[in-house]
Amino acid sequence: MKNYTSIEWIDANKTLRLLDQSVLPAKVVYNDYTSAGDIATAIKNMVVRGAPLIGVTAAYGLVVESFRVKAADISELADLIEKADVLLRATRPTAVNLFWALDEMKRLAPVSKFETQTQYKAGLLSAAQQLAEQDIQINKKIAQHAMQLMPKNAVTFIHHCNTGSLATVDYGTALGVIRMAHEQGLATTVFVDETRPRLQGAKLTSWELKQLGIKHYLIVDGASSSVMSNNKVDLCIVGCDRVAANGDVANKIGTCNLAIVAKAHKVPFFVAAPLSTIDLNTLCRSDIEIEQRDGDEVTNIDGAQIAPEGVLVYNPAFDVTPAEYISAIITEKGIVYPPFQENLQKLKEA
Ligand SMILES: CSC[C@@H](O)[C@@H](O)C(=O)COP(=O)(O)O
Numbered sequence: 001m002k003n004y005t006s007i008e009w010i011d012a013n014k015t016l017r018l019l020d021q022s023v024l025p026a027k028v029v030y031n032d033y034t035s036a037g038d039i040a041t042a043i044k045n046m047v048v049r050g051a052p053l054i055g056v057t058a059a060y061g062l063v064v065e066s067f068r069v070k071a072a073d074i075s076e077l078a079d080l081i082e083k084a085d086v087l088l089r090a091t092r093p094t095a096v097n098l099f100w101a102l103d104e105m106k107r108l109a110p111v112s113k114f115e116t117q118t119q120y121k122a123g124l125l126s127a128a129q130q131l132a133e134q135d136i137q138i139n140k141k142i143a144q145h146a147m148q149l150m151p152k153n154a155v156t157f158i159h160h161c162n163t164g165s166l167a168t169v170d171y172g173t174a175l176g177v178i179r180m181a182h183e184q185g186l187a188t189t190v191f192v193d194e195t196r197p198r199l200q201g202a203k204l205t206s207w208e209l210k211q212l213g214i215k216h217y218l219i220v221d222g223a224s225s226s227v228m229s230n231n232k233v234d235l236c237i238v239g240c241d242r243v244a245a246n247g248d249v250a251n252k253i254g255t256c257n258l259a260i261v262a263k264a265h266k267v268p269f270f271v272a273a274p275l276s277t278i279d280l281n282t283l284c285r286s287d288i289e290i291e292q293r294d295g296d297e298v299t300n301i302d303g304a305q306i307a308p309e310g311v312l313v314y315n316p317a318f319d320v321t322p323a324e325y326i327s328a329i330i331t332e333k334g335i336v337y338p339p340f341q342e343n344l345q346k347l348k349e350a
Pocket residue numbers: 049050051052095160161162163164167168172173174200238239240241251252253317
């Protein structure tokens with residue numbers, strides 16, 4: 001299997017290399033970035049996407065900016081990094097990993113810790129590298145914990161959006177679970193929601209599963225009830241962009257529909273989430289800002305208009321699945337079951 005890296009630091013020219021996810025699977029294109037402004041645009045335009053990858057990319061946004069700008073002294077450099085931080089925070093509002101990663105950069109590499117600009121830049125780089133490396137280890141731990149939820153010999157999943165190597169630094173969260181099930185020898189089948197309007201399932205998840213050699217069927221989002229009626233589906237598994245303190249889960253639009261259908265068919269519904277996605281400061285679903293995106297995403301597919309000119313479009317990029325539809329949340333520290341309010345708090349404190 002060829003491994004396409006979603007993100008790579010090129011130290012020789014202080015450049016961040018990102019796989020352009022907006023043109024996959026038709027083209028495999030890497031773009032190099034040397035400014036926080038261009039990285040902010042890449043996040044906004046979904047050249048990179050997926051909550052954990054957005055966070056790590058933003059962290060590197062500060063790093064490239066530190067090498068790009070010319071500051072008179074370390075305090076001026078810190079001001080310029082702060083401006084970049086503000087710019088990066090304004091890109092996508094729902095995935096809490098973005099804010100978490102930028103907060104982590106301040107915690108791991110506070111300017112007060114350094115005397116020179118050179119030291120500060122090296123500190124920012126090392127912090128971003130730490131976040132990137134840790135993401136891979138966390139994903140593998142999530143998958144390891146999830147293995148206890150798998151049936152013995154064969155497993156059939158329904159998966160929504162893309163949560164694989166492309167949505168993370170590597171391995172993936174929900175797709176990492178699927179990948180580990182396959183690696184451990186279970187006969188693995190995945191029904192892949194195409195995930196309108198951006199088609200992350202059709203374009204990205206099928207692409208990843210194909211490279212991993214995992215059997216999968218691409219389905220339209222509305223097919224999940226039919227699939228659950230006519231096939232033995234063991235479980236639904238999704239990633240997420242933010243888990244509120246009460247266990248409500250924000251994820252790609254359509255996740256809540258899938259969860260409701262799963263409950264009606266008595267199919268367990270699991271969420272794979274690193275601790276960085278659990279935000280105890282967000283109390284419940286009404287506290288989560290849902291990103292609204294351009295109507296063109298709905299009226300056009302790959303540049304071809306499919307709806308009448310001027311049609312009104314409502315295009316929320318995410319929905320929130322109420323906690324009562326979620327069987328468990330799988331984290332790197334273990335599996336959290338209801339009551340989520342109490343158990344998420346305990347997990348974060350442990
Ligand atoms: C491990 S990725 C988890 C989520 O970020 C993923 O399910 C998702 O909703 C991605 O949305 P996207 O709009 O493609 O960034």
